[in-house]
Amino acid sequence: MIPVVRTDALTKRFGDFTAVDGISFEIPAGEVVGFLGPNGSGKTTTIRMLLGLLQPTSGVAEVLGFDIRRNPEQIRERVGYVSQKFALYSDLTVEENLQFYAGVYGVGDRGRIREMLDLVGLDPFRRAPVGGLSTGWRQRLALATAIVHNPKLFFLDEPTSGVDPTARRAFWDLIYRLVERGTTALVTTHYMDEAEYCSRVGVISDGRLLALDTPAALKRDALPGRAWDVYAEPLLPALAALGAFPGIIRVGLSGGHLRAIAPAGMPEADLAGCLERQGIAVRLVEPAEPTLEDVFLSLTAQKSPAP
Amino acid sequence: MEEYKQPAKNAIETDRLVKTFGAVRAVDSLTLHVRAGEIYGLVGPDGAGKTTAMRLLCGALAPTSGRISIAGFEVPRQVEQARAQIGYLPQRFSLYEELTVLENLRFFAEVRSLSGADWLPRSLEILEFVGLAEFSHRRAGQLSGGMKQKLGLAAALVHRPRVLLLDEPTTGVDPATRQSFWQLIIRLISEGQLSVLVSTPYMDEAGRCSRVGFMQSGALVVEGPPNRLQELLAGRILEVIGQPLMLLRDAVRADPDVEDAQMFGDRLHLRTREGTRDAVRDRIWETAVEKRIAVERVRPVHAGLEDVFISLLEAKP
Numbered sequence: 001m002i003p004v005v006r007t008d009a010l011t012k013r014f015g016d017f018t019a020v021d022g023i024s025f026e027i028p029a030g031e032v033v034g035f036l037g038p039n040g041s042g043k044t045t046t047i048r049m050l051l052g053l054l055q056p057t058s059g060v061a062e063v064l065g066f067d068i069r070r071n072p073e074q075i076r077e078r079v080g081y082v083s084q085k086f087a088l089y090s091d092l093t094v095e096e097n098l099q100f101y102a103g104v105y106g107v108g109d110r111g112r113i114r115e116m117l118d119l120v121g122l123d124p125f126r127r128a129p130v131g132g133l134s135t136g137w138r139q140r141l142a143l144a145t146a147i148v149h150n151p152k153l154f155f156l157d158e159p160t161s162g163v164d165p166t167a168r169r170a171f172w173d174l175i176y177r178l179v180e181r182g183t184t185a186l187v188t189t190h191y192m193d194e195a196e197y198c199s200r201v202g203v204i205s206d207g208r209l210l211a212l213d214t215p216a217a218l219k220r221d222a223l224p225g226r227a228w229d230v231y232a233e234p235l236l237p238a239l240a241a242l243g244a245f246p247g248i249i250r251v252g253l254s255g256g257h258l259r260a261i262a263p264a265g266m267p268e269a270d271l272a273g274c275l276e277r278q279g280i281a282v283r284l285v286e287p288a289e290p291t292l293e294d295v296f297l298s299l300t301a302q303k304s305p306a307p
Numbered sequence: 308m309e310e311y312k313q314p315a316k317n318a319i320e321t322d323r324l325v326k327t328f329g330a331v332r333a334v335d336s337l338t339l340h341v342r343a344g345e346i347y348g349l350v351g352p353d354g355a356g357k358t359t360a361m362r363l364l365c366g367a368l369a370p371t372s373g374r375i376s377i378a379g380f381e382v383p384r385q386v387e388q389a390r391a392q393i394g395y396l397p398q399r400f401s402l403y404e405e406l407t408v409l410e411n412l413r414f415f416a417e418v419r420s421l422s423g424a425d426w427l428p429r430s431l432e433i434l435e436f437v438g439l440a441e442f443s444h445r446r447a448g449q450l451s452g453g454m455k456q457k458l459g460l461a462a463a464l465v466h467r468p469r470v471l472l473l474d475e476p477t478t479g480v481d482p483a484t485r486q487s488f489w490q491l492i493i494r495l496i497s498e499g500q501l502s503v504l505v506s507t508p509y510m511d512e513a514g515r516c517s518r519v520g521f522m523q524s525g526a527l528v529v530e531g532p533p534n535r536l537q538e539l540l541a542g543r544i545l546e547v548i549g550q551p552l553m554l555l556r557d558a559v560r561a562d563p564d565v566e567d568a569q570m571f572g573d574r575l576h577l578r579t580r581e582g583t584r585d586a587v588r589d590r591i592w593e594t595a596v597e598k599r600i601a602v603e604r605v606r607p608v609h610a611g612l613e614d615v616f617i618s619l620l621e622a623k624p
Contacts, residue, residue: 032572038481039452134353162478164352164508165616169569176570180553190481193509193613198572214573216548235497252486253493255346255515255533289609293511296482 002065004029004153004184005050010059012045012207019045021207022059029152032175032185033212034198036296042207043188047155050186052076064152077105080146080154082139090131094122094141097130098148105149116144120174136167143174147183154178156187160194172197192292201292205300219290223261224298225249227290228271230258231283238280245274250301259288261298317376318343318470318502319364324373326359326525333359335525336373341470341502346492348516349506350612352620356525357506358398361472364504365395378469391419394463395472404448408439408458411447412465419466426465433461437491453484460491471495473505477512489515510612519612521619528619533612540610540618543584547575547591549602558594562587567617578614 005027012020020042027033035043048054050063052072061068063075088097098113117123120140125133130141139159146154156175160168175185175197187198195201195215202212203222211222232238235253242251242260249261262271272282319341326334334356341347349357362368364375366386375382380389402411409430416426434440437457442450447458456476463471473492477485489512495501505516513519513533520530529536549555556575560568564583569576579587588605595602 034572036482038483136353158479162475162508164350165510165613166352166620168508169617173570176553190479190485191509192482192511196571200572215571216573236494253490253497255493256517291511293482293486297486300483 001029003027003062004031005061005063005186007046007050007061008059010046010049010061011057012042012049012054013057018207020049020056023204023207023209024059025202025209025212027184027186029184030179030182032179032187032197032199034187034189034195034201035204036189036192036195036201036292037204038190038300041204043204044157045207046204047157047186047188050075051079051081051155077149078151078153080149080151082142082146082154082156082159088130088138088142088145091129093127093129094133095126097141097145101145102148107149112148112150116148119177120144134167136163136171139163139167139171140174143171147178151183153184153186156185158189159187161190165193168194168197192296195292203296203299210299211295215292218292218295222295222299223290225261225263226266227288227294228260228262228268228285229254229288230260230271230275230285231256232258232275233281233283237278238275241275241278241280242271245271249298252297259294261294316343317341318345318378319347319504320374320376321360321364322374324360324363324375325371326356326363326368327371332525334363334370337522337526339520339527341504343469343500343502344496345517346496346503346505346515348513348519349504349522350508350510350513350519350616351522351528353508355522357522358474359525360522361395361397361474361504361506365393365472366390391466392469393472394466394468394470396459396463396474396476398474398478400459400462402447402455402458402462405446407444407446408434408450409443411458412461415462416465421466429465429467430461433464436464437461438487453480453487456480456484456488457491460488464495469500469502471501471503473503475506475508477507477509485512510616513612521616523620536612536615537610540578540614542607543579543581544608544610544614545577545579545584545588545591546604546606546608547577547602548573548604549595549600551600554598555595555600555602558598558600559587559591562590562594567614567621569617576608576614578610578618 003026008024009022011022037043049056052068052075064078066074098116102113117126160171189195200212200214203210239258242248247263251258251260268285271285275282317340321337321339324334324337337360351357363370366382369383377389378392382389412430413426434443437460439457477488492503507513518530518532519536520527556568556570559565564580564587565577566580567578591605
């Protein structure tokens with residue numbers, strides 16, 4: 001089966017600045033892939049190229065079998081896009097917003113609007129002005145407007161920024177229902193809590209795709225060492241000491257203790273010894289379950305400096 | 308006013324605090340104690356009253372009833388003294404985009420009545436601390452989102468408050484900035500006498516707090532250190548990996564001892580009724596064979612704060 005998205009060495013330069021640097025990946029149908037990366041890492045530029053809004057400098061990309069250079073129109077007709085600042089009309093009602101987007105996409109079927117309202121659970125509020133909806137409901141409406149033309153692929157730019165865990169769950173259950181019907185999703189996010197919902201997560205930094213795998217596999221394989229929780233007093237000198245210890249990949253404050261990523265072969269005694277030699281009292285050094293944040297921070301800390 | 312300067316045991320204390328807006332009880336008998344030197348995380352669904360509580364604490368709103376004390380000062384009776392001890396970073400804070408970083412800090416320092424001799428060394432010190440020292444002459448409007456966030460924090464800290472109120476400080480902030488923001492907060496706590504009250508919708512952030520309070524319908528439902536809260540669901544969580552995952556989810560949801568089955572990207576997360584975890588695990592293997600679902604792994608895992616959050620929300624009507 002043809003992948004829904006396929007890129008090969010996709011690159012975008014703006015003058016001297018390389019925003020996207022040779023990214024290659026494939027997304028098969030029915031997947032939810034998340035891109036995790038800081039601002040300016042190239043996530044949005046990649047998505048704009050995949051939407052056919054921006055020409056790549058070099059490399060190739062195909063979306064739903066169409067070349068992004070030659071067939072951007074065909075791509076735009078077949079994909080949906082939910083922007084971070086979703087373009088909803090506050091003084092129009094829920095239903096009017098959907099009607100507007102149905103018109104934009106040339107969807108004549110009135111039943112489709114009713115179907116969307118049911119899908120996202122907004123039918124009871126269809127006559128409510130959008131301005132009065134909570135963030136969670138507006139996010140659901142934005143999704144509905146982006147998929148009213150039944151796209152095979154949709155892009156979500158930080159879909160659940162600033163909503164509570166319950167609203168986040170409800171939103172993701174909705175995405176899974178769409179995926180169940182054969183849709184594919186590509187999501188950008190800043191939040192580890194959200195990345196956990198993706199079937200695969202790509203870590204992007206400085207325009208490069210540093211890893212792309214399931215959350216479990218990233219935690220198992222992509223961490224360039226082992227994660228430890230270090231309980232020591234006083235905390236700040238302990239942070240400084242571990243940070244200066246040769247080989248340590250990264251160390252950070254994590255509430256009342258330190259989280260350290262050390263090379264796989266480094267024994268626990270080395271970590272404790274490094275602190276004790278400086279007169280720091282070590283209470284406990286124990287192996288920790290790596291988090292996506294550990295993976296993200298270690299990978300981005302490790303990357304080679306830009307030439 | 309020497310009499311007011313005795314150190315309070317708690318940095319923040321509220322007692323049966325109530326704030327009503329018409330018929331809505333936004334804060335409803337909130338009793339909250341934040342100790343000196345701790346980071347207290349406030350979590351809860353949207354509309355639980357977290358932001359209203361913060362506005363009451365800094366004296367921006369007058370309480371309907373109840374008592375507030377900040378670093379030993381009563382609000383609203385001693386609101387000026389209390390405010391001198393509070394740094395507040397609201398969800399949407401304003402900076403003067405046309406002014407430079409340093410000019411912004413000077414403005415906030417003057418509002419907070421820092422002396423003419425004191426504002427500059429203090430501003431430079433705080434800019435160094437948040438990592439903006441080399442940008443002190445850049446216009447605020449030309450800072451990145453992450454740098455603005457740090458300037459907001461610097462402005463909240465410029466008058467050396469003992470209590471810092473942060474209302475969802477990292478919403479919309481990228482992960483690298485979020486990490487360094489939290490490093491700064493924990494560093495502040497480790498260095499001295501500051502106490503922090505922070506609200507957040509992100510459970511990984513709540514996990515970094517000394518204690519977490521779960522707020523619902525204007526009051527605290529439960530509070531404790533993150534690991535204590537996670538123990539509320541000890542022995543009840545299972546992680547299941549298999550394919551196809553959605554079929555597997557529907558199958559396990561049919562088990563009466565499964566209270567909640569949440570799908571994540573590559574796995575299911577189940578909350579089982581107390582004392583049934585192992586039985587559920589055995590039944591999953593049986594179901595897998597019966598329905599021809601390829602189950603790769605079923606293992607007990609520690610509850611996360613999100614599990615606790617969801618279960619508390621379900622427990623209340």
